[in-house]
Amino acid sequence: MLRPATTPPHLITLIFATALSVVTLNLFLPGLPAIAEEFDASYATVSLSLSGYFLVTAVVQLFAGPLSDRYGRRPVILGGLALFFVASVGCLRAESIESFLFWRVLQAAVASGAALSMAVVRDTVPEREAARRIGLIGMAMALGPMVAPLIGGLLGEAFGWRASFALYAALGFGLLLLVWADLGETNGSRGRPLREQMADYPRLLRDGRFWGYAATSALSLCCVFVVMLGAPTLGEAESLSQGAVGLALAVTPVGYIVGTGATTRLARHFPGPRLILLGRFISMGGMVLALVLAVTGVPLALYFGCFAAIGIGNGLTLPAAYSGAMSVRPELAGSAASLVSALNVIVGAVVTAAAGAMPAVISDRAGLALVLVLICTGALAAGLFTRRIVARTATA
Structure with missing residues (x-):
């Protein structure tokens, strides 16, 4: 049985958390025409899975920081990953375009992992070392857009567009276990009410x-x-x-x-x-x-x-x-x-x-x-x- 972590995470855990938020953006994009065809929806409607994701991402990022400053980095990242896993399963089992879009935009919960990974770094090391480590995390943000559409395209050709969301669910669950076991709380100054945090x-x-x-x-x-x-x-x-x-x-x-x-x-x-x-x-x-x-x-x-x-x-x-x-x-x-x-x-x-x-x-x-x-x-x-x-x- 995995025990919850009590120490700062390894850098690779933060890299994985950032990478997942990036590949969630475009891994499934090669399958958009197939999604439109299966749900008998226009391409413009299906493309809301991208623009809607951006919108919810902005909202998530605005609230994730204050929540993490109030309750800690660990519970917010874990909560985001849990919601991402559920949303990925929802997309995988969607039977209508409305259901698919609803679950798809909820996948934006994973965006908390990218922003808060950088906050975890800043919690644990001085500013110059933080810039160096954030640079390493940034490599994941560059590699993701290069390889994710290729992987999504190959999965779609072999198994259909839902395979990308099966992979999302598997990655989300695996990262959830990794964060639970490796990412201890790093925010030592939490405790103020959320209203004060938003202020x-x-x-x-x-x-x-x-x-x-x-x-x-x-x-x-x-x-x-x-x-x-x-x-x-x-x-x-x-x-x-x-x-x-x-x-x-x-x-x-x-x-x-x-x-x-x-x-x-x-x-x-x-x-x-x-x-x-x-x-x-x-x-x-x-x-x-x-x-x-x-x-x-x-x-x-x-x-x-x-x-x-x-x-x-x-x-x-x-x-x-x-x-x-x-x-x-x-x-x-x-x-x-x-x-x-x-x-x-x-x-x-x-x-x-x-x-x-x-x-x-x-x-x-x-x-x-x-x-x-x-x-x-x-x-x-x-x-x-x-x-x-x-x-x-x-x-x-």
Whole structure:
């Protein structure tokens, strides 16, 4: 019989918790047409399984942090995994599109694992070491989008679309047991009522350092969302095969792995704001180069290769931004992690919707590169603001 853990978890447990939240997003996507066909629903209706998931994810992340600061990281993560397991079984056994969508959006409960994994890291190690470990966790966020759709597609071809949700249920149950046995409570300052915890959000939002870190994180991730939207559109305009588009989409995650690998080495020697700026300059340089290549008409492979700079830059920026946001008020680390994650989703959804409303722009090489340059400019400005206000606060 498994005994509940009483000590901080191994890093691999936090990596698995983060990875599950990522693969839940897109593992099943190759089966969307089959789901629409079986339930006699339009593709637009079935696609609510993605947009609805995003919406509930934002809500979960907003409440998971205060709940974990009040009751502890362990019970909130365990509760989220238990609900995820039940929701996965519900999707597996769904007999109507309404039932399927209901259970699908409840799978967003697993999102608490990603945000709170970072809070657990911040609970247990100093800020610079936290950035290094969050960088390692971030590798799971890069590998997931690369391999999950491939696995889902193979499962769907062999066993049907429900096989993806059977895998979800198995992974959720297995991780639930792992967290129960390995993740002891790490939040030593819990105890305040939930209403007071929710009141912490205004305290964070009034702190300029938090806004700097959060804005940098959100705008950096927007580049990834726009690439995910723009690469298929541009690929269609350029008559690329689905396989070629898939390779183009894999460039950014590969770059992210390189960036997070560098973070694990650099975070011990350089402060967070410096890593953030290094990442922002790399991303900006890559997108300016992409714009130049788009105008000069070089082969498309070289153009897409520039997108690796987005991944490398984010691999340097995001761990430091998350760690910094949670360090603004260490006693509110869970609330900060959840709020940053929710803002990432909300800002990403707005920017993606705006880019999607301009198909003629993002289906053009120069147009897509220009949009990315503009977003990178905003992220760089946020990074410069962060460095300035952190330095000013330190000398105050």
